[in-house]
Amino acid sequence: xxxxxxxxxxxxxxxxxxxxxxxxxxxxxxxxxxxxxxxxxxxxxxxxxxxxxxxxxxxxxxxxxxxxxxxxxxxxxxxxxxxxxxxxxxxxxxxxxxxxxxxxxxxxxxxxxxxxxxxxxxxxxxxxxxxxxxxxxxxxxxxxxxxxxxxxxxxxxxxxxxxxxxxxxxxxxxxxxxxxxxxxxxxxxxxxxxxxxxxxxxxxxxxxxxxxxxxxxxxxxxxxxxxxxxxxxxxxxxxxxxxxxxxxxxxxxxxxxxxxxxxxxxxxxxxxxxxxxxxxxxxxxxxxxxxxxxxxxxxxxxxxxxxxxxxxxxxxxxxxxxxxxxxxxxxxxxxxxxxxxxxxxxxxxxxxxxxxxxxxxxxxxxxxxxxxxxxxxx
Amino acid sequence: xxxxxxxxxxxxxxxxxxxxxxxxxxxxxxxxxxxxxxxxxxxxxxxxxxxxxxxxxxxxxxxxxxxxxxxxxxxxxxxxxxxxxxxxxxxxxxxxxxxxxxxxxxxxxxxxxxxxxxxxxxxxxxxxxxxxxxxxxxxxxxxxxxxxxxxxxxxxxxxxxxxxxxxxxxxxxxxxxxxxxxxxxxxxxxxxxxxxxxxxxxxxxxxxxxxxxxxxxxxxxxxxxxxxxxxxxxxxxxxxxxxxxxxxxxxxxxxxxxxxxxxxxxxxxxxxxxxxxxxxxxxxxxxxxxxxxxxxxxxxxxxxxxxx
Numbered sequence: 001x002x003x004x005x006x007x008x009x010x011x012x013x014x015x016x017x018x019x020x021x022x023x024x025x026x027x028x029x030x031x032x033x034x035x036x037x038x039x040x041x042x043x044x045x046x047x048x049x050x051x052x053x054x055x056x057x058x059x060x061x062x063x064x065x066x067x068x069x070x071x072x073x074x075x076x077x078x079x080x081x082x083x084x085x086x087x088x089x090x091x092x093x094x095x096x097x098x099x100x101x102x103x104x105x106x107x108x109x110x111x112x113x114x115x116x117x118x119x120x121x122x123x124x125x126x127x128x129x130x131x132x133x134x135x136x137x138x139x140x141x142x143x144x145x146x147x148x149x150x151x152x153x154x155x156x157x158x159x160x161x162x163x164x165x166x167x168x169x170x171x172x173x174x175x176x177x178x179x180x181x182x183x184x185x186x187x188x189x190x191x192x193x194x195x196x197x198x199x200x201x202x203x204x205x206x207x208x209x210x211x212x213x214x215x216x217x218x219x220x221x222x223x224x225x226x227x228x229x230x231x232x233x234x235x236x237x238x239x240x241x242x243x244x245x246x247x248x249x250x251x252x253x254x255x256x257x258x259x260x261x262x263x264x265x266x267x268x269x270x271x272x273x274x275x276x277x278x279x280x281x282x283x284x285x286x287x288x289x290x291x292x293x294x295x296x297x298x299x300x301x302x303x304x305x306x307x308x309x310x311x312x313x314x315x316x317x318x319x320x321x322x323x324x325x326x327x328x329x330x331x332x333x334x335x336x337x338x339x340x341x342x343x344x345x346x347x348x349x350x351x352x353x354x355x356x357x358x359x360x361x362x363x364x365x366x367x368x369x370x371x372x373x374x375x376x377x378x
Numbered sequence: 379x380x381x382x383x384x385x386x387x388x389x390x391x392x393x394x395x396x397x398x399x400x401x402x403x404x405x406x407x408x409x410x411x412x413x414x415x416x417x418x419x420x421x422x423x424x425x426x427x428x429x430x431x432x433x434x435x436x437x438x439x440x441x442x443x444x445x446x447x448x449x450x451x452x453x454x455x456x457x458x459x460x461x462x463x464x465x466x467x468x469x470x471x472x473x474x475x476x477x478x479x480x481x482x483x484x485x486x487x488x489x490x491x492x493x494x495x496x497x498x499x500x501x502x503x504x505x506x507x508x509x510x511x512x513x514x515x516x517x518x519x520x521x522x523x524x525x526x527x528x529x530x531x532x533x534x535x536x537x538x539x540x541x542x543x544x545x546x547x548x549x550x551x552x553x554x555x556x557x558x559x560x561x562x563x564x565x566x567x568x569x570x571x572x573x574x575x576x577x578x579x580x581x582x583x584x585x586x587x588x589x590x591x592x593x594x595x596x597x598x599x600x601x602x603x604x605x606x607x608x609x610x611x612x613x614x615x616x617x618x619x620x621x622x623x624x625x626x627x628x629x630x631x632x633x634x635x636x637x638x639x640x641x642x643x644x645x646x647x648x649x650x651x652x653x654x655x656x657x658x659x660x661x662x663x664x665x666x667x668x669x670x671x672x673x674x675x676x677x678x679x680x681x682x683x684x685x686x
Contacts, residue, residue, distance in 0.1 A: 094647045100444040123445050192547060200649050237633040239550045244629075253530040253549065361649075366441070369650035370463065376636035377466045 058083045059301040062095060062107040064288065066262050066322055067160070076308050082301050090243065091199075092116040099125055105295040108302035114149035114287045115358045117156045126155040127292040133303045136310030139330035147287065149357070156289035157306055158327040162261035163285050163347065163355060164202050165278040167268060169255045177256060179280045180210035184229070187236035193255040194233070195248065198240035200372035201358050202284060204230065206258065209282050215356040218364040227371045231378060240376065249274065265323045265344050276344040282354030287327065430664060433657045442654035455658035464641070468662075471638040474552075475621040478559040482567040482616045483609065485560065490571035491601075495578070506572065510565050517562050521629045524558045525549065528630070550632035558626040563619055567612040574608020575601075614674050618667045638663055 061068070065088040073084045089095040092113050099110075104125060112120060120126050131137075137157065144158040166177050177183070183194060196203045205215035207226040217223060238254050246267060248254040257264075264276040290309065292302045308314060316334035319326050325345045326332060332340060340346060347355075361368065436442055440454035458464065489509070497505055512520060527533045528548040535545050548554055578601060586596040602609075624639040631637075638659060645656025 091647065093649065093651060097444065097647050097651070192550070234633055239632050239635075247525070248529060248549075251529065251531045366650045366652060369644065369648060369652070372644070372649075373467065373636055373641060374463050376634060376640075377463060377470060378634055 057298055057301065058085050059109070059298060059305055060085050060087070060107045061109040061111075061305065062087045062089060062098075063109075063111040064088060064262075065090070066266075067111055067288070067324070069318075069321060071321070072309075072314070072318060075314065076305065079308065080301070080304050082304065084305070096120065099293065104293050105297060107293060108296045108298050109305050110291050110293060111159060111288050112156070112291060113358070114147065114289070115360045117289055117291060118149045119360050120291070121150065121155050125294055127294050127296060127299070128154055129157070129292065130303070133307075134310070135307050136312070136328070136330070139312070139328055141327050141329050144287065144327040149287070150289070156291045157310065159288050159290050159309065160262070160324040161285065161287040161327050162265075162325055162345075163278050164197070164206070164258065164260055164283045165264065165276055165344075167249065167257050167259050167264040167274055167276045169249065169252065169273060170275050171273045172252065172255050176275070177277060177279075180206055181281075182279075183233060183236065183256065184210075187233055190236045190255060192236065192238050193253070194236050195238050195241045195245045195254050195257045197258050197260075198242045200368045203240065203258065204368060204371060205284055205356075205358070206279070209279075209356075212281075215282075215284050216359040216361065218361060220367065223367060223371060227374065230375055234375070234378070261344065262324065265342075268344060269323060278344070278347050278351055278355070280351065280354075282351070282356065284358055285352060285355040286357060430661075433660050433664075436653055437657035437661045439654045441652055442657075443651050444653055455655045456662075458655055459658060459662060464659075467636050467638055467641050470636065471621055474555055474559065474623075474627065474637060475617050477556045478563060478620040479613050479617045481556060481560040482564050483613060486564055486567035486571055486612070487609075490568045490575055493568070494572050494575035506569075509568055512561075513565050518625055518629075520562060521558055521626050524554070524561065524630060528554050528557075550630070552631070552635070554630040554632075555627050555635060558630045559620045559623055562623070562626060563616045566615050566619070570612035570615065571605065571608050574605045574611075578604055610674055614670055618670060621667065622663060 059082050061084060063086060068084075068086055073086070076082065076084060087107070089098070092115075095110065095112065096116065096119070099107075099120075100123075117126070134157065137153065140153075140158060144153075144161075146152050147158065150156045166182075168177055170176060175182075175186075183190065187194075196206075204223070204226055207230045208217045208222060209215050211222070211225055211229060213219070213222045213226070217226075238248065241248075241257070245254065245257045245259065246263075249257050249267070250271065259276070261276060261278075268274045268276045290306050292299060292306075296302055309318075310328070312328065312330040312334055315326050315328060315331040318324060319331060319335060320339065323339075323345060435448075437455055438451045438453070439448050440450070440452045442448065459468070493502060493505055493509070525532070529535075530545065530547065530549060532549070534548060539545060582600050582604070583596055586600050587593075591599065622639050623637075624643065627635045627637045628640060642656050642659045642663070644650075645652045645659065
């Protein structure tokens with residue numbers, strides 16, 4: 001499932017990576033299955049043999065593009081003397097494929113989303129966290145103390161949460177979208193001026209929700225109904241885009257885009273003509289976490305990184321710079337009222353109750369993929 | 379065997395020595411080729427043949443996910459491709475690729491003809507370099523440039539509206555994909571056609587004119603048949619590369635632009651993580667391309683000079 005993408009500067013590089021990834025997919029992936037793929041991790045494997053050498057070496061983290069910046073890394077290096085090297089991914093599945101292909105001993109910290117934590121625990125890819133080495137978890141909000149995706153945070157530390165919603169051009173639209181049905185009701189007016197996420201779980205999930213079903217429906221009849229409803233909207237769609245929608249939206253070519261809050265909210269903060277809204281019948285709500293892979297090198301430094309990110313001052317300053325919603329009460333206490341009262345970052349409890357988390361689907365995911373191919377090839 | 383001539387030319391003394399030294403000499407004769415071809419051969423074996431065989435193996439495991447062990451083999455993945463949904467994807471890929479090939483030929487032939495036969499000789503190399511220059515930038519950047527041109531608020535629509543013409547929906551269409559891919563692959567076509575046209579025997583055109591053929595007739599009956607191998611090679615190269623193109627359909631295509639390369643990507647890195655099906659699709663793509671190349675090798679280069 002392609003998940004959040006970066007803000008503009010990175011999206012081209014990422015697409016290039018995707019392009020080359022596809023080009024070499026067969027070769028690279030098949031190599032990996034043969035177990036010939038630990039070329040890149042050679043130097044890191046050496047580190048893992050001496051995990052006690054903290055305060056030295058390089059910490060490799062694998063994360064979403066929006067979750068670190070130079071300032072954070074500089075602060076960490078100043079505080080600990082550990083160099084940080086950051087690789088980014090744009091979907092949980094890409095990250096999982098890389099890990100399963102033998103990259104598990106390359107990275108010390110990874111940022112999977114909720115359902116992916118569950119999946120990775122089942123696959124035995126994650127370290128059971130040593131709670132005695134973690135500090136700052138006690139101020140987590142109640143909801144994240146024992147999340148459904150990872151009981152008692154045994155393997156993961158909640159880092160940020162957000163939603164999926166619509167961002168729209170309020171200067172060009174007389175009526176503001178409030179719910180998913182807005183798109184269908186205005187499909188003639190919005191002809192070829194809508195983009196939806198190129199993400200079958202989110203896009204089909206949203207259509208399911210608009211029909212009154214669960215975001216995670218596994219009922220073939222409900223999925224068929226959602227597929228038919230999505231087909232109705234196709235004439236109004238410019239394209240399916242998880243990344244790069246910013247240009248077309250800001251340029252006025254597209255009027256409404258379905259986006260992840262972590263991407264949409266910064267745009268709405270930069271230009272007040274653009275507003276991010278969570279559809280009233282509910283959407284998806286997600287938590288991204290920090291985890292340590294089972295084969296992680298330099299685990300000591302990984303704990304230091306996680307603890308550093310848990311410090312309320314550090315997290316609060318990040319939240320302000322990158323518009324991230326923290327699950328940590330101590331962080332919220334430090335944030336200005338303007339941010340806390342922003343409903344696009346902190347929606348009402350009532351609305352949140354109607355949102356759902358993306359859940360692993362097992363075998364049914366093949367059906368989702370089939371409908372997705374149908375939608376995009378009809 | 380023609381090699382015997384070489385053997386005979388060796389000094390007499392080597393010939394009369396026992397069969398042991400003959401064997402040794404035969405072995406040394408193998409060193410040359412293996413030293414010269416070894417690295418490339420090993421490269422091909424390790425990075426092409428072995429991976430393709432591994433893909434083939436995975437493609438024969440129904441719906442294999444990366445974490446699953448291989449338990450049974452079957453053709454299910456290939457049968458799945460025969461479903462209308464996936465056939466439609468294949469058909470779209472082939473349509474995109476053939477359209478691109480045709481456009482490249484139509485646009486590229488006059489350019490190559492002009493470069494090879496009409497342009498001043500001393501400028502030819504420079505002009506050729508100028509034409510290939512776009513290849514020095516990433517195809518991704520070139521595709522992004524097309525977004526700037528084609529989008530609703532883009533350059534083309536700006537020009538149209540300043541001329542009082544209505545706005546056109548150019549972005550996110552099949553037309554946009556064809557234009558973007560043609561632009562990406564045109565230099566290859568021009569290069570190959572140029573090489574082919576450059577070798578054109580001008581005396582044949584003079585002879586045709588002497589015998590009363592109009593320039594038009596001479597073009598179709600002399601020039602085109604003589605450059606047919608170049609047309610076939612250029613067309614195939616463009617077809618094969620555009621069949622697997624990922625970037626252009628993703629960036630310029632609309633909501634209905636699923637191609638086989640994107641489908642393969644989705645199988646490996648998408649929600650279903652169906653590596654078995656993805657591998658089967660890859661094998662189909664690899665086979666289609668290999669068959670096309672094999673046909674070209676067998677028939678494409680026949681009698682390239684026409685008369686010699």
